[in-house]
Amino acid sequence: xxEIARRAGVSTTTVSKVLNQRPGVGEKTRARIQRLIEQSxxxxxxxxxxxxxxxxxxxxxxxxxxxxxxxxxxxxxxxxVLEQSGYRLVVFATNEDExxxxxxxxxxxxxxxxxxxxxxxxxxxxxxxxxLEQGIPFVAIGDRNxxxxxxxxxxxxxxxxxYTATEYxxxxxxxxxxxxxxxxxxxxxxxxxxxxxxxxxxxxxxVDPALICEGSYLLGDGIRQTEALLDLPDPPTAIFAGNxxxxxxxxxxxxxxxxxxxxxxxxxxxxxxTYSAHMAPPLTTIRQPLEEMGRMAAEMxxxxxxxxxxxxHHVELATSLVIxxxxxxxxxxxxxxxxx
Amino acid sequence: xxEIARRAGVSTTTVSKVLNQRPGVGEKTRARIQRLIEQSxxxxxxxxxxxxxxxxxxxxxxxxxxxxxxxxxxxxxxxxVLEQSGYRLVVFATNEDExxxxxxxxxxxxxxxxxxxxxxxxxxxxxxxxxLEQGIPFVAIGDRNxxxxxxxxxxxxxxxxxYTATEYxxxxxxxxxxxxxxxxxxxxxxxxxxxxxxxxxxxxxxVDPALICEGSYLLGDGIRQTEALLDLPDPPTAIFAGNxxxxxxxxxxxxxxxxxxxxxxxxxxxxxxTYSAHMAPPLTTIRQPLEEMGRMAAEMxxxxxxxxxxxxHHVELATSLVIxxxxxxxxxxxxxxxxx
DNA sequence: TCCACTAGGGTAAACGATAACTCAAATAGG
DNA sequence: CCTATTTGAGTTATCGTTTACCCTAGTGGA
Numbered sequence: 001x002x003e004i005a006r007r008a009g010v011s012t013t014t015v016s017k018v019l020n021q022r023p024g025v026g027e028k029t030r031a032r033i034q035r036l037i038e039q040s041x042x043x044x045x046x047x048x049x050x051x052x053x054x055x056x057x058x059x060x061x062x063x064x065x066x067x068x069x070x071x072x073x074x075x076x077x078x079x080x081v082l083e084q085s086g087y088r089l090v091v092f093a094t095n096e097d098e099x100x101x102x103x104x105x106x107x108x109x110x111x112x113x114x115x116x117x118x119x120x121x122x123x124x125x126x127x128x129x130x131x132l133e134q135g136i137p138f139v140a141i142g143d144r145n146x147x148x149x150x151x152x153x154x155x156x157x158x159x160x161x162x163y164t165a166t167e168y169x170x171x172x173x174x175x176x177x178x179x180x181x182x183x184x185x186x187x188x189x190x191x192x193x194x195x196x197x198x199x200x201x202x203x204x205x206x207v208d209p210a211l212i213c214e215g216s217y218l219l220g221d222g223i224r225q226t227e228a229l230l231d232l233p234d235p236p237t238a239i240f241a242g243n244x245x246x247x248x249x250x251x252x253x254x255x256x257x258x259x260x261x262x263x264x265x266x267x268x269x270x271x272x273x274t275y276s277a278h279m280a281p282p283l284t285t286i287r288q289p290l291e292e293m294g295r296m297a298a299e300m301x302x303x304x305x306x307x308x309x310x311x312x313h314h315v316e317l318a319t320s321l322v323i324x325x326x327x328x329x330x331x332x333x334x335x336x337x338x339x340x
Numbered sequence: 341x342x343e344i345a346r347r348a349g350v351s352t353t354t355v356s357k358v359l360n361q362r363p364g365v366g367e368k369t370r371a372r373i374q375r376l377i378e379q380s381x382x383x384x385x386x387x388x389x390x391x392x393x394x395x396x397x398x399x400x401x402x403x404x405x406x407x408x409x410x411x412x413x414x415x416x417x418x419x420x421v422l423e424q425s426g427y428r429l430v431v432f433a434t435n436e437d438e439x440x441x442x443x444x445x446x447x448x449x450x451x452x453x454x455x456x457x458x459x460x461x462x463x464x465x466x467x468x469x470x471x472l473e474q475g476i477p478f479v480a481i482g483d484r485n486x487x488x489x490x491x492x493x494x495x496x497x498x499x500x501x502x503y504t505a506t507e508y509x510x511x512x513x514x515x516x517x518x519x520x521x522x523x524x525x526x527x528x529x530x531x532x533x534x535x536x537x538x539x540x541x542x543x544x545x546x547v548d549p550a551l552i553c554e555g556s557y558l559l560g561d562g563i564r565q566t567e568a569l570l571d572l573p574d575p576p577t578a579i580f581a582g583n584x585x586x587x588x589x590x591x592x593x594x595x596x597x598x599x600x601x602x603x604x605x606x607x608x609x610x611x612x613x614t615y616s617a618h619m620a621p622p623l624t625t626i627r628q629p630l631e632e633m634g635r636m637a638a639e640m641x642x643x644x645x646x647x648x649x650x651x652x653h654h655v656e657l658a659t660s661l662v663i664x665x666x667x668x669x670x671x672x673x674x675x676x677x678x679x680x
Numbered sequence: 681t682c683c684a685c686t687a688g689g690g691t692a693a694a695c696g697a698t699a700a701c702t703c704a705a706a707t708a709g710g
Numbered sequence: 711c712c713t714a715t716t717t718g719a720g721t722t723a724t725c726g727t728t729t730a731c732c733c734t735a736g737t738g739g740a
Contacts (some may be wrong), residue, residue: 002724007498011690016728026688044451047390048726051695056387057452058398058430068408068614078404079433083440090398090428093419102422107428112386112397219618230555237600248618255620274408275615278559278588351720356698366718388696391725523691 004042008033019044024091056112059301060090062104062127063119069245069273070290073077074119074141079292085302087114093218094120101219109134115301119143137304139297152304152313154297158188161286161319162195162240165268168284168321169238170203174266175327178229178236180246182217188275189214192242192270211236215246222249230257231334237330247283247326257335262328272322282324289317344382348373357624359384396452399641400430402444402467403459409585409613410630414459414481417634427454434460441467449474455641456487457481465496477644492644492653494637498528501626501659502535505608508624508661509578510543516668518569518576520586522557529554532582532610551576555586562589570597570675577670578606584616587623587666597675602668604675612662622664629657646650658664 005012010029018033025033047090050056061078063071075091082089090113094101105127108116116131116138127150131138143155169177179196182189193212200207215221222241224247229236241247247269251261259265261281264315269276269285276283296315303310345352350369356530357365358373365373377409388398401418415431421430430453434441445467448456456471456478468491471478483495490615509517519536522529533552540547550572555561562581569576581587587609591601599605601621609616609625616623643650 012727013691013729014689017689019729022729026689041449042448043446045391045726046450047387047394047396048695049728050387050393051385051697052726052728054387054695060428066412066419068412072406072408072412075431079406079431083433083435088432090431091415091419091431092428093423095423106383109381110383110386188522245618248615248620251620252618252622275588275618278585278592278615280620281593282592284701352697353699353721357719360698362699364718369718385696389698391727392698393694394725567738636714 001042004033004036004040008036037044050112054111055114057087058090058109058113059087059115059117059298060092060104060113061119062092062094063094064094066091066093067245069275070142070243070271071119073271073273073288073290073326074297075295077291077296078117078298079294080291081295081298081302085298085304105130108136115139115305117297117301128178129325137285137301139301139304141293141297146187150274150311152300152310152315154293154300154315154317155188156288156293156317157319158191158288159195159198159272161288162192164195164319164321165192165240165270165286166196167203168201168323169240169266169268169327170199170205172266172327174236175205175330176208176211176234176236177238177240178211178213178226179240180213180215180225180229180242180250182215182242183301184214185254189242192240196240215242217243218247219245219249219252222246222251223253226250226253230259235335236265238268238327241267241269244269244271244273244283244285247276247285248279251279251283259335261326263319264331266327266330268327277324279326281301284324284327285322287318287320287322341382341384343371344376344380348376363375364643387594390452394451397427398430398453398454399427399638400432400448400453401457401459402432402434404434404436404471406431406433407585409615410583410611410628411459413450413611413613413628413630414634417631417636418457418638419634420631421635421638421642425638427642448476453572455479455645457637457641477641479641481633481637481645489653492640492655493656494589494633494640494655494657495528495659496628496633497659498531498628499535499538501610501628502532503539503612504535504661505532505580505626506536506539507524507543508663509580509606509608509667510539510545512578512606512667512669513577514578515545516551516565516574516576517549517578517580518551518553519580520553520562520565520569520582520590522555522582524554529582534554536580540653552659555582557583559583559589559592560583561584562591563593564589566590566593570599575675576605578608581607581609581614584609584611584613584623584625587625588619591619591623599675601666604671606667606670608667617664618645619666621666624664624667625662627660627662632657 001012001015005015014025015033018030079089092104118138118140138149140153143153181193184190190289197207213225215225238248241250247267254261254265261267269283272285272287276285300310341352341355354365358370369406394627395420434446458478458480483493521533524530537547553563553565553568579590581590587607590607594601594605601607609623612625612627616625640650
């Protein structure tokens with residue numbers, strides 16, 4: 001910059017003014033400097049600006065683990081918005097490890113982050129509280145915990161999703177519907193289950209506790225719990241998998257037992273992650289608009305950073321039923337095991 | 341920091357020395373300051389350190405698109421290493437858009453990045469050249485282009501992978517093996533094909549050009565090209581899918597036509613991304629050690645940043661055959677279409 | 681013609697931390 | 711007991727930009 005100022009025969013102040021498009025520079029001087037800047041391969045030093053202006057141009061996305069499902073959809077949405085805004089996206093995985101979380105938190109507090117997107121159950125190590133205290137703008141995505149008004153959150157109509165999924169299966173004629181939930185200490189898991197219950201009740205069907213299995217949103221749970229369901233004396237004719245990862249597990253367990261989808265067993269997922277359309281048969285699922293959620297979250301955060309106030313603190317996007325090919329009418333009679 | 345210095349009755353210099361664990365401070369003074377630091381909630385200002393020390397603590401990972409397959413595996417490996425090293429990972433997707441790429445490049449050059457991991461065909465907009473020119477350390481992952489000695493690269497034994505995949509199918513008894521390659525302008529795509537050719541030749545089988553289809557590593561290509569292969573007068577008994585995403589496409593096309601895997605058609609993938617074990621049936625594939633590659637790349641980059649020289653400029657990790665359940669002996673006779 | 685005002689542009693002080701250098705006191709050796 | 715050496719700690723310049731403030735020359739009005 002000094003170099004440019006020298007060549008233009010002006011002070012760095014003037015060059016700075018030109019760079020930041022502020023008034024106080026004559027038309028021809030401005031043009032001259034502008035040209036010089038373009039000719040040279042000068043780039044503003046990030047650190048110096050950061051130091052002086054107090055903005056790092058960085059936004060942190062914290063998540064527990066890079067999994068390629070739910071998280072990826074969100075990331076894509078976030079990426080999209082940030083890319084245009086000039087902010088850069090820092091990704092951090094905590095691995096659910098407290099030490100790592102605290103480490104990250106310390107690093108956030110050094111003012112190297114202009115804002116944070118939380119993709120965590122925010123009970124963890126008081127992250128939310130700390131951020132709040134320190135006045136660092138943040139938005140929590142996917143209400144993994146109790147609703148709150150203390151900070152902005154983005155979610156989707158989970159309860160409705162659970163209801164819709166169950167209702168759809170009912171409409172196909174199913175009466176015994178298994179459900180594999182997520183960890184029941186999470187609000188979102190309970191919301192799905194509540195939707196499921198409500199739909200059954202409205203159809204006048206008693207809820208059979210044996211058909212309710214708890215998983216932890218991992219593929220392995222899908223496998224295990226499906227086996228449990230199949231081993232029931234009166235197994236279900238359809239399984240609501242809680243999320244798409246577990247649905248993949250369901251697929252696998254069914255494949256092992258040579259049970260065809262959807263002829264012998266209907267499967268419905270939740271999330272609509274990228275790969276759910278890739279499964280064979282393509283998975284019918286409840287779509288959470290993940291990218292849209294990521295976009296919204298990023299936009300809200302940017303507004304927060306800009307010092308604007310948000311109209312709404314909690315945004316809830318609509319889930320929707322995506323019908324593909326994993327659901328059909330219930331089978332008649334018992335499961336034909338081993339009819340490969 | 342000034343505050344701490346004041347409270348300890350020393351100068352900021354001394355505090356700085358304590359913080360950075362440098363000599364020149366008395367034992368008791370050091371202890372006193374240390375305690376004060378711990379009591380206060382002081383965190384070093386990132387920008388100032390960055391400005392003074394010339395290191396931002398940031399590493400950029402550039403890729404074309406967040407897809408959740410190949411890229412994700414690499415990211416996980418990178419994450420793992422960086423987490424421990426104290427560097428933060430910035431993720432940037434170019435979307436294959438030149439403007440976006442240039443934008444990113446400009447931002448890199450402002451010295452806000454200590455190093456770059458390139459997950460791109462590096463022909464693009466002379467990224468490699470620019471980085472080289474500017475003296476920014478970087479490592480290219482996954483040799484999408486010609487080998488080079490100009491900068492460090494990490495790859496895997498692709499040719500061998502192609503060879504092994506084909507050989508495995510041959511060993512099962514297959515004689516007509518379809519292959520869906522990636523874009524043939526990429527070295528890695530050609531390497532797979534070359535391995536395939538070599539294996540066939542060694543088995544004394546003539547290469548049938550009709551069995552070679554070009555895709556672009558996307559799921560859709562898998563579907564399309566599988567259909568093309570199935571519509572051949574003499575369709576193959578096995579398909580080598582080029583990568584796992586295309587394999588998912590193959591699965592889907594076969595599902596549509598009610599062709600069972602592996603009874604009627606064997607399918608083998610390439611990459612061994614996270615979801616390939618989740619497919620039904622679990623996909624037999626050639627494993628690229630993606631996480632390992634990510635880790636290696638990150639480690640090499642860190643060494644480069646630390647100013648150390650690398651022993652080897654090009655690292656090639658071993659691919660391996662992962663046998664799951666999508667391959668079997670060839671079917672006898674023609675494809676039984678529609679035997680649901 | 682003189683004064684007040686404005687626009688263009690410069691000066692210098694931050695921003696927060698680090699590091700080269702300096703200085704004073706304490707220690708050890710003769 | 712005095713000097714040489716070590717050790718602990720402070721001074722000050724610096725990293726590259728921005729910005730509050732100041733100055734000067736030109737303009738317009740009275």
